[in-house]
Amino acid sequence: MKDLRIGMIGYGFMGKAHSNAYQKVNRFFDLQTRPVLQALCARDQQIAQQFANNWGYASVESDWRALIERDDIDAVDICVPNHLHREIAVAAAEAGKWVLCEKPLSMNVAEAVEMTEAVEKAGVPNMVWFNYRRVPAIALAKQLVDEGRIGKPFHYRGTYLQDWTIAEDVPQGGATLWRLDAAAAGSGVTGDLLAHSIDTAMWLNGPITRVVADTETFVRERMHQDTGQVQPVEIDDACMFLARFQNGSMGTFESTRYARGRKNFNTFELNGHDGSCHFDLEDPQYLDFYEHTRKADGQKVEDHLTGWRRIHTTNFEHPYMDRWWVPGCTIGYEHTFINALADFLIGVEKGEAAQPDFRCALQTQMVCDAVLESARTCEWANVPGMTVKR
Protein backbone atom coordinates (compact mmCIF):
# COMPACT_ATOMS: atom_id res chain seq x y z
CA MET A 1 0.00 0.00 0.00
CA LYS A 2 1.40 3.35 -1.09
CA ASP A 3 0.39 6.62 0.60
CA LEU A 4 -0.84 9.45 -1.62
CA ARG A 5 -0.59 12.66 0.41
CA ILE A 6 -3.42 15.00 -0.58
CA GLY A 7 -3.30 18.78 -0.53
CA MET A 8 -6.90 20.00 -0.74
CA ILE A 9 -7.58 23.57 -1.85
CA GLY A 10 -11.06 24.84 -0.83
CA TYR A 11 -13.37 23.66 1.93
CA GLY A 12 -16.80 24.35 0.41
CA PHE A 13 -19.30 22.00 -1.19
CA MET A 14 -16.72 20.06 -3.20
CA GLY A 15 -14.07 20.25 -0.47
CA LYS A 16 -16.44 18.18 1.67
CA ALA A 17 -17.50 15.79 -1.10
CA HIS A 18 -13.88 15.02 -1.99
CA SER A 19 -12.64 14.78 1.62
CA ASN A 20 -15.36 12.20 2.22
CA ALA A 21 -14.20 10.28 -0.87
CA TYR A 22 -10.58 10.22 0.29
CA GLN A 23 -11.66 8.88 3.66
CA LYS A 24 -13.92 6.15 2.31
CA VAL A 25 -12.33 4.92 -0.88
CA ASN A 26 -10.05 2.27 0.67
CA ARG A 27 -12.87 0.91 2.79
CA PHE A 28 -14.92 -0.07 -0.25
CA PHE A 29 -12.42 -0.57 -3.10
CA ASP A 30 -9.32 -2.79 -3.22
CA LEU A 31 -6.51 -0.40 -4.03
CA GLN A 32 -2.76 -0.28 -3.72
CA THR A 33 -2.93 3.46 -3.04
CA ARG A 34 -4.09 5.06 0.22
CA PRO A 35 -5.04 8.77 0.15
CA VAL A 36 -3.78 10.59 3.24
CA LEU A 37 -5.40 13.91 4.22
CA GLN A 38 -2.14 15.81 4.54
CA ALA A 39 -3.09 19.48 4.24
CA LEU A 40 -6.13 21.69 3.76
CA CYS A 41 -5.72 25.11 2.20
CA ALA A 42 -8.13 28.01 2.66
CA ARG A 43 -7.57 31.74 2.94
CA ASP A 44 -8.97 32.01 6.48
CA GLN A 45 -6.64 30.11 8.82
CA GLN A 46 -9.24 29.69 11.57
CA ILE A 47 -11.95 28.30 9.29
CA ALA A 48 -9.35 26.12 7.61
CA GLN A 49 -8.34 24.70 11.00
CA GLN A 50 -11.96 23.96 11.92
CA PHE A 51 -12.47 22.12 8.64
CA ALA A 52 -9.17 20.28 9.06
CA ASN A 53 -10.14 19.18 12.58
CA ASN A 54 -13.53 17.98 11.42
CA TRP A 55 -12.25 16.00 8.46
CA GLY A 56 -8.91 14.86 9.84
CA TYR A 57 -6.41 16.90 7.80
CA ALA A 58 -2.97 16.84 9.42
CA SER A 59 -2.15 20.50 8.71
CA VAL A 60 -3.45 23.73 7.15
CA GLU A 61 -2.15 26.36 4.77
CA SER A 62 -3.65 29.76 3.95
CA ASP A 63 -1.85 30.24 0.61
CA TRP A 64 -2.18 27.61 -2.13
CA ARG A 65 1.33 28.46 -3.39
CA ALA A 66 2.80 27.38 -0.04
CA LEU A 67 0.81 24.14 -0.26
CA ILE A 68 2.21 23.37 -3.70
CA GLU A 69 5.79 24.06 -2.56
CA ARG A 70 5.57 21.43 0.18
CA ASP A 71 7.57 18.23 -0.34
CA ASP A 72 5.08 16.21 1.69
CA ILE A 73 2.21 16.75 -0.79
CA ASP A 74 1.85 14.27 -3.68
CA ALA A 75 -1.46 15.36 -5.17
CA VAL A 76 -3.27 18.67 -5.33
CA ASP A 77 -7.08 18.75 -5.43
CA ILE A 78 -8.60 21.96 -6.80
CA CYS A 79 -12.00 22.70 -5.22
CA VAL A 80 -12.11 26.47 -5.66
CA PRO A 81 -14.03 28.75 -8.05
CA ASN A 82 -13.27 28.37 -11.74
CA HIS A 83 -11.06 31.44 -12.22
CA LEU A 84 -8.44 29.88 -9.94
CA HIS A 85 -8.23 26.48 -11.65
CA ARG A 86 -5.67 27.39 -14.33
CA GLU A 87 -3.03 29.04 -12.17
CA ILE A 88 -3.18 26.36 -9.47
CA ALA A 89 -3.22 23.43 -11.89
CA VAL A 90 -0.28 24.69 -13.92
CA ALA A 91 1.78 25.44 -10.79
CA ALA A 92 0.93 22.05 -9.29
CA ALA A 93 1.88 20.20 -12.48
CA GLU A 94 5.16 22.11 -12.74
CA ALA A 95 5.90 21.08 -9.16
CA GLY A 96 5.38 17.44 -10.17
CA LYS A 97 2.15 16.93 -8.24
CA TRP A 98 -0.76 14.83 -9.42
CA VAL A 99 -3.61 17.20 -10.25
CA LEU A 100 -7.28 16.58 -9.60
CA CYS A 101 -9.45 19.47 -10.71
CA GLU A 102 -13.13 20.26 -10.36
CA LYS A 103 -15.24 20.96 -13.42
CA PRO A 104 -15.47 22.98 -15.55
CA LEU A 105 -11.77 22.50 -16.23
CA SER A 106 -11.28 26.22 -16.88
CA MET A 107 -12.80 29.59 -17.76
CA ASN A 108 -12.23 29.04 -21.50
CA VAL A 109 -10.44 26.90 -24.09
CA ALA A 110 -7.18 28.89 -24.00
CA GLU A 111 -6.82 28.13 -20.29
CA ALA A 112 -7.80 24.50 -20.78
CA VAL A 113 -5.12 24.07 -23.45
CA GLU A 114 -2.48 25.54 -21.14
CA MET A 115 -3.55 23.28 -18.29
CA THR A 116 -3.64 20.17 -20.47
CA GLU A 117 -0.21 20.88 -21.87
CA ALA A 118 1.14 21.49 -18.36
CA VAL A 119 0.00 18.13 -16.94
CA GLU A 120 1.07 16.25 -20.08
CA LYS A 121 4.49 17.92 -20.15
CA ALA A 122 5.00 17.11 -16.47
CA GLY A 123 3.71 13.56 -17.03
CA VAL A 124 1.58 13.71 -13.89
CA PRO A 125 -1.67 11.78 -13.39
CA ASN A 126 -4.65 14.09 -13.75
CA MET A 127 -8.41 13.98 -13.67
CA VAL A 128 -11.46 16.22 -13.79
CA TRP A 129 -14.34 15.46 -11.42
CA PHE A 130 -17.17 14.83 -13.87
CA ASN A 131 -18.65 12.61 -11.19
CA TYR A 132 -22.00 11.91 -12.86
CA ARG A 133 -20.35 9.30 -15.06
CA ARG A 134 -20.07 7.31 -11.83
CA VAL A 135 -23.78 7.22 -11.09
CA PRO A 136 -24.51 3.49 -11.56
CA ALA A 137 -27.57 4.17 -13.74
CA ILE A 138 -25.55 6.44 -16.08
CA ALA A 139 -22.70 3.93 -16.22
CA LEU A 140 -25.33 1.29 -17.07
CA ALA A 141 -26.54 3.50 -19.96
CA LYS A 142 -22.96 3.52 -21.25
CA GLN A 143 -22.89 -0.26 -20.97
CA LEU A 144 -26.11 -0.53 -23.02
CA VAL A 145 -24.63 1.71 -25.72
CA ASP A 146 -21.42 -0.34 -25.81
CA GLU A 147 -23.43 -3.58 -26.00
CA GLY A 148 -25.20 -2.23 -29.11
CA ARG A 149 -28.64 -2.27 -27.46
CA ILE A 150 -29.48 1.30 -28.45
CA GLY A 151 -28.34 0.77 -32.04
CA LYS A 152 -27.80 3.56 -34.52
CA PRO A 153 -28.44 6.78 -32.53
CA PHE A 154 -30.88 9.40 -33.81
CA HIS A 155 -31.54 11.80 -30.94
CA TYR A 156 -29.87 12.91 -27.70
CA ARG A 157 -31.80 15.18 -25.33
CA GLY A 158 -30.13 16.71 -22.28
CA THR A 159 -31.53 19.05 -19.65
CA TYR A 160 -30.02 20.55 -16.52
CA LEU A 161 -32.52 22.69 -14.64
CA GLN A 162 -32.40 24.46 -11.29
CA ASP A 163 -34.41 27.30 -9.69
CA TRP A 164 -32.24 29.01 -7.10
CA THR A 165 -31.51 32.37 -8.78
CA ILE A 166 -35.04 33.50 -9.63
CA ALA A 167 -35.23 36.09 -6.82
CA GLU A 168 -33.85 39.42 -7.94
CA ASP A 169 -32.28 40.10 -4.54
CA VAL A 170 -29.91 37.12 -4.73
CA PRO A 171 -26.52 38.87 -4.76
CA GLN A 172 -23.63 37.95 -7.01
CA GLY A 173 -20.01 37.28 -6.16
CA GLY A 174 -18.13 36.29 -3.04
CA ALA A 175 -18.65 33.23 -0.87
CA THR A 176 -20.96 30.59 -2.38
CA LEU A 177 -22.47 33.06 -4.90
CA TRP A 178 -19.38 33.33 -7.11
CA ARG A 179 -21.35 31.31 -9.72
CA LEU A 180 -23.28 34.49 -10.60
CA ASP A 181 -20.09 36.52 -11.09
CA ALA A 182 -18.61 36.09 -14.59
CA ALA A 183 -15.16 37.10 -13.34
CA ALA A 184 -15.07 34.05 -11.03
CA ALA A 185 -17.25 31.58 -12.94
CA GLY A 186 -16.39 32.35 -16.57
CA SER A 187 -19.94 31.67 -17.67
CA GLY A 188 -23.29 30.85 -16.10
CA VAL A 189 -25.23 27.66 -16.64
CA THR A 190 -23.11 26.76 -19.67
CA GLY A 191 -19.94 26.12 -17.70
CA ASP A 192 -21.59 25.19 -14.42
CA LEU A 193 -24.35 22.83 -15.51
CA LEU A 194 -24.12 22.14 -19.24
CA ALA A 195 -20.46 21.12 -18.88
CA HIS A 196 -21.81 18.08 -16.99
CA SER A 197 -24.47 17.42 -19.64
CA ILE A 198 -21.93 17.74 -22.46
CA ASP A 199 -19.44 15.41 -20.75
CA THR A 200 -22.15 12.78 -20.26
CA ALA A 201 -23.47 13.24 -23.81
CA MET A 202 -20.08 12.82 -25.46
CA TRP A 203 -19.28 9.84 -23.23
CA LEU A 204 -22.48 8.10 -24.32
CA ASN A 205 -22.86 9.37 -27.89
CA GLY A 206 -19.45 10.53 -29.14
CA PRO A 207 -18.06 13.91 -30.16
CA ILE A 208 -20.22 16.98 -30.83
CA THR A 209 -19.12 18.68 -34.04
CA ARG A 210 -21.22 21.87 -34.21
CA VAL A 211 -23.76 23.79 -32.17
CA VAL A 212 -26.19 26.67 -32.41
CA ALA A 213 -27.20 28.33 -29.16
CA ASP A 214 -29.28 31.00 -27.49
CA THR A 215 -28.72 32.37 -24.00
CA GLU A 216 -30.57 34.78 -21.73
CA THR A 217 -29.80 36.75 -18.59
CA PHE A 218 -33.15 37.34 -16.90
CA VAL A 219 -31.91 39.52 -14.04
CA ARG A 220 -29.52 42.05 -15.56
CA GLU A 221 -28.18 43.69 -12.38
CA ARG A 222 -27.43 42.31 -8.95
CA MET A 223 -25.65 43.57 -5.87
CA HIS A 224 -22.08 42.29 -5.67
CA GLN A 225 -21.23 40.85 -2.25
CA ASP A 226 -17.62 42.05 -2.33
CA THR A 227 -18.27 45.68 -3.33
CA GLY A 228 -21.84 46.22 -2.10
CA GLN A 229 -22.50 47.87 -5.48
CA VAL A 230 -25.27 46.94 -7.90
CA GLN A 231 -23.41 45.67 -10.94
CA PRO A 232 -24.33 44.21 -14.35
CA VAL A 233 -24.81 40.44 -14.43
CA GLU A 234 -22.66 38.97 -17.18
CA ILE A 235 -23.37 35.28 -16.90
CA ASP A 236 -25.93 33.30 -18.88
CA ASP A 237 -28.91 32.49 -16.64
CA ALA A 238 -30.31 30.10 -19.25
CA CYS A 239 -28.90 28.41 -22.31
CA MET A 240 -30.43 26.25 -25.01
CA PHE A 241 -28.56 24.74 -27.89
CA LEU A 242 -28.91 22.36 -30.80
CA ALA A 243 -26.01 20.03 -31.51
CA ARG A 244 -24.87 17.68 -34.22
CA PHE A 245 -22.87 14.63 -33.21
CA GLN A 246 -20.10 13.08 -35.31
CA ASN A 247 -22.18 9.88 -35.55
CA GLY A 248 -24.93 11.78 -37.42
CA SER A 249 -27.39 12.08 -34.54
CA MET A 250 -29.02 15.33 -33.42
CA GLY A 251 -28.98 16.77 -29.92
CA THR A 252 -30.91 19.32 -27.90
CA PHE A 253 -29.66 20.73 -24.61
CA GLU A 254 -31.37 23.07 -22.18
CA SER A 255 -30.16 24.56 -18.91
CA THR A 256 -31.47 27.23 -16.59
CA ARG A 257 -31.56 28.31 -12.97
CA TYR A 258 -35.10 29.67 -13.50
CA ALA A 259 -37.17 26.47 -13.66
CA ARG A 260 -39.41 26.65 -10.58
CA GLY A 261 -39.43 23.37 -8.72
CA ARG A 262 -36.41 21.93 -10.48
CA LYS A 263 -33.52 21.54 -8.05
CA ASN A 264 -30.96 19.40 -9.83
CA PHE A 265 -32.97 18.16 -12.80
CA ASN A 266 -30.12 16.62 -14.79
CA THR A 267 -31.71 14.34 -17.36
CA PHE A 268 -30.90 12.75 -20.67
CA GLU A 269 -32.64 10.57 -23.21
CA LEU A 270 -30.95 8.77 -26.05
CA ASN A 271 -33.07 7.35 -28.88
CA GLY A 272 -31.57 4.82 -31.25
CA HIS A 273 -32.80 2.36 -33.88
CA ASP A 274 -33.01 -0.54 -31.43
CA GLY A 275 -33.78 1.17 -28.15
CA SER A 276 -33.89 4.24 -25.96
CA CYS A 277 -32.69 5.06 -22.48
CA HIS A 278 -33.65 7.85 -20.10
CA PHE A 279 -32.16 9.09 -16.82
CA ASP A 280 -33.14 11.73 -14.24
CA LEU A 281 -30.72 12.70 -11.46
CA GLU A 282 -33.66 13.59 -9.18
CA ASP A 283 -34.55 9.87 -9.32
CA PRO A 284 -31.00 8.58 -9.62
CA GLN A 285 -31.39 4.89 -8.82
CA TYR A 286 -33.34 4.24 -12.00
CA LEU A 287 -32.42 3.88 -15.63
CA ASP A 288 -35.39 3.68 -18.00
CA PHE A 289 -34.74 1.43 -20.98
CA TYR A 290 -36.88 0.65 -23.99
CA GLU A 291 -35.81 -2.27 -26.19
CA HIS A 292 -37.45 -2.39 -29.61
CA THR A 293 -36.52 -5.96 -30.46
CA ARG A 294 -35.50 -9.06 -28.63
CA LYS A 295 -33.65 -12.13 -29.75
CA ALA A 296 -35.56 -15.42 -30.14
CA ASP A 297 -33.90 -18.37 -31.84
CA GLY A 298 -31.24 -16.03 -33.14
CA GLN A 299 -33.84 -13.81 -34.86
CA LYS A 300 -34.70 -10.27 -33.96
CA VAL A 301 -38.50 -10.18 -33.54
CA GLU A 302 -41.16 -7.70 -32.50
CA ASP A 303 -42.47 -8.45 -29.01
CA HIS A 304 -46.02 -7.65 -27.93
CA LEU A 305 -44.67 -7.17 -24.41
CA THR A 306 -42.13 -4.61 -25.49
CA GLY A 307 -42.27 -1.47 -23.36
CA TRP A 308 -40.26 0.81 -21.13
CA ARG A 309 -38.54 -0.92 -18.19
CA ARG A 310 -37.47 0.86 -15.02
CA ILE A 311 -34.22 -0.73 -13.94
CA HIS A 312 -33.45 -0.25 -10.26
CA THR A 313 -29.68 -0.13 -10.50
CA THR A 314 -28.82 -1.71 -7.16
CA ASN A 315 -27.95 -5.27 -8.16
CA PHE A 316 -24.42 -6.59 -7.79
CA GLU A 317 -24.35 -6.81 -11.61
CA HIS A 318 -24.82 -3.05 -11.98
CA PRO A 319 -21.80 -0.75 -12.30
CA TYR A 320 -20.05 -0.15 -8.96
CA MET A 321 -22.77 -1.90 -6.95
CA ASP A 322 -20.70 -4.97 -6.04
CA ARG A 323 -18.67 -2.51 -3.91
CA TRP A 324 -21.63 -1.23 -1.92
CA TRP A 325 -24.68 -2.71 -0.24
CA VAL A 326 -26.95 -5.66 -0.97
CA PRO A 327 -29.46 -5.48 -3.88
CA GLY A 328 -32.25 -3.00 -3.25
CA CYS A 329 -30.14 -0.76 -1.01
CA THR A 330 -29.33 2.50 -2.72
CA ILE A 331 -26.23 4.64 -2.83
CA GLY A 332 -26.29 8.44 -3.10
CA TYR A 333 -24.67 11.59 -4.44
CA GLU A 334 -21.53 11.31 -2.30
CA HIS A 335 -20.78 7.83 -3.60
CA THR A 336 -20.29 9.13 -7.13
CA PHE A 337 -17.17 10.93 -5.93
CA ILE A 338 -15.89 7.80 -4.19
CA ASN A 339 -16.48 5.77 -7.37
CA ALA A 340 -14.73 8.43 -9.45
CA LEU A 341 -11.73 8.50 -7.14
CA ALA A 342 -11.50 4.71 -7.16
CA ASP A 343 -11.52 4.63 -10.97
CA PHE A 344 -8.81 7.29 -11.07
CA LEU A 345 -6.54 5.45 -8.62
CA ILE A 346 -7.08 2.08 -10.31
CA GLY A 347 -6.22 3.75 -13.64
CA VAL A 348 -2.96 5.10 -12.28
CA GLU A 349 -2.10 1.74 -10.70
CA LYS A 350 -2.70 -0.07 -14.00
CA GLY A 351 -1.01 2.60 -16.12
CA GLU A 352 -4.26 3.16 -18.08
CA ALA A 353 -5.47 6.66 -17.34
CA ALA A 354 -9.11 6.67 -16.30
CA GLN A 355 -11.28 9.23 -18.04
CA PRO A 356 -12.08 12.09 -17.99
CA ASP A 357 -8.55 13.47 -17.76
CA PHE A 358 -7.62 17.06 -18.66
CA ARG A 359 -7.44 16.34 -22.41
CA CYS A 360 -10.89 14.82 -22.36
CA ALA A 361 -12.25 17.78 -20.36
CA LEU A 362 -10.59 20.14 -22.88
CA GLN A 363 -12.93 18.73 -25.53
CA THR A 364 -15.91 19.50 -23.28
CA GLN A 365 -14.56 23.02 -22.80
CA MET A 366 -14.39 23.39 -26.60
CA VAL A 367 -18.10 22.63 -26.85
CA CYS A 368 -18.89 25.11 -24.03
CA ASP A 369 -16.92 27.84 -25.79
CA ALA A 370 -18.59 27.05 -29.12
CA VAL A 371 -22.02 27.30 -27.43
CA LEU A 372 -21.21 30.73 -25.99
CA GLU A 373 -19.73 31.91 -29.30
CA SER A 374 -22.84 30.79 -31.16
CA ALA A 375 -25.08 32.60 -28.68
CA ARG A 376 -23.09 35.79 -29.35
CA THR A 377 -23.07 35.52 -33.15
CA CYS A 378 -26.50 33.85 -33.60
CA GLU A 379 -24.83 31.43 -36.02
CA TRP A 380 -23.77 27.77 -35.94
CA ALA A 381 -20.32 27.32 -34.41
CA ASN A 382 -18.00 24.44 -35.26
CA VAL A 383 -16.27 22.51 -32.49
CA PRO A 384 -12.61 21.87 -33.34
CA GLY A 385 -12.04 18.20 -34.11
CA MET A 386 -9.82 16.28 -31.72
CA THR A 387 -9.34 12.65 -30.85
CA VAL A 388 -9.58 11.93 -27.15
CA LYS A 389 -10.19 8.92 -24.99
CA ARG A 390 -13.52 9.30 -23.29
Ligand SMILES: NC(=O)c1ccc[n+]([C@@H]2O[C@H](COP(=O)([O-])OP(=O)(O)OC[C@H]3O[C@@H](n4cnc5c(N)ncnc54)[C@H](O)[C@@H]3O)[C@@H](O)[C@H]2O)c1
Ligand atom coordinates in the same frame (compact mmCIF):
# COMPACT_ATOMS: atom_id res chain seq x y z
N1 LIG B 1 -18.63 17.90 -9.75
C1 LIG B 1 -19.69 18.58 -9.34
O1 LIG B 1 -20.81 18.09 -9.44
C2 LIG B 1 -19.55 19.96 -8.75
C3 LIG B 1 -20.52 20.44 -7.86
C4 LIG B 1 -20.32 21.70 -7.30
C5 LIG B 1 -19.20 22.45 -7.64
N2 LIG B 1 -18.29 21.97 -8.54
C6 LIG B 1 -17.09 22.76 -8.89
O2 LIG B 1 -16.22 22.76 -7.76
C7 LIG B 1 -15.53 24.01 -7.66
C8 LIG B 1 -15.82 24.61 -6.28
O3 LIG B 1 -17.22 24.75 -6.13
P1 LIG B 1 -17.94 24.65 -4.71
O4 LIG B 1 -19.38 24.42 -4.95
O5 LIG B 1 -17.22 23.71 -3.81
O6 LIG B 1 -17.74 26.14 -4.22
P2 LIG B 1 -17.86 26.72 -2.73
O7 LIG B 1 -18.18 28.16 -2.89
O8 LIG B 1 -18.73 25.86 -1.89
O9 LIG B 1 -16.36 26.55 -2.19
C9 LIG B 1 -15.28 27.24 -2.78
C10 LIG B 1 -14.12 27.23 -1.83
O10 LIG B 1 -13.02 27.89 -2.44
C11 LIG B 1 -12.39 28.67 -1.43
N3 LIG B 1 -11.52 29.66 -2.06
C12 LIG B 1 -11.87 30.69 -2.85
N4 LIG B 1 -10.75 31.37 -3.24
C13 LIG B 1 -9.69 30.75 -2.67
C14 LIG B 1 -8.28 30.95 -2.69
N5 LIG B 1 -7.75 31.98 -3.36
N6 LIG B 1 -7.47 30.08 -2.00
C15 LIG B 1 -8.02 29.04 -1.33
N7 LIG B 1 -9.34 28.81 -1.26
C16 LIG B 1 -10.17 29.65 -1.93
C17 LIG B 1 -13.56 29.23 -0.65
O11 LIG B 1 -13.17 29.74 0.60
C18 LIG B 1 -14.39 27.95 -0.52
O12 LIG B 1 -13.90 27.12 0.52
C19 LIG B 1 -16.03 24.86 -8.83
O13 LIG B 1 -15.14 24.76 -9.89
C20 LIG B 1 -17.36 24.21 -9.19
O14 LIG B 1 -17.72 24.39 -10.54
C21 LIG B 1 -18.45 20.73 -9.08
